[in-house]
Amino acid sequence: MESRWQNDCENPNDPGNSPRYHTGEPCIEAGCNLPAGTVWSPLWCQFHNAERLMRIEGQLRRIQSFCARAEGGNYKEEVNYERCA
Numbered sequence: 847m848e849s850r851w852q853n854d855c856e857n858p859n860d861p862g863n864s865p866r867y868h869t870g871e872p873c874i875e876a877g878c879n880l881p882a883g884t885v886w887s888p889l890w891c892q893f894h895n896a897e898r899l900m901r902i903e904g905q906l907r908r909i910q911s912f913c914a915r916a917e918g919g920n921y922k923e924e925v926n927y928e929r930c931a
């Protein structure tokens with residue numbers, strides 16, 4: 847089935863976003879009063895949790911591409927390979 851969501855956390859109808867994970871507390875994001883709690887974290891509402899996970903994924907992609915370029919040669923001396931593993 848085609849999905850417009852790239853990741854399950856972005857889909858409000860994913861079982862991981864079901865109300866059974868709601869903690870009864872509001873989301874910790876300032877100004878957001880949506881119910882907190884997903885299978886991924888008890889602290890954020892579905893929207894802010896997805897936003898947070900996508901941001902982390904973007905950072906990991908940048909690190910990954912930096913390491914790939916480093917292995918190509920240009921950055922070799924500046925890179926700590928253990929950190930990129």
Ligand SMILES: [Zn+2]
Nearest residue numbers: 873878891894
């Ligand atoms: Zn929120």
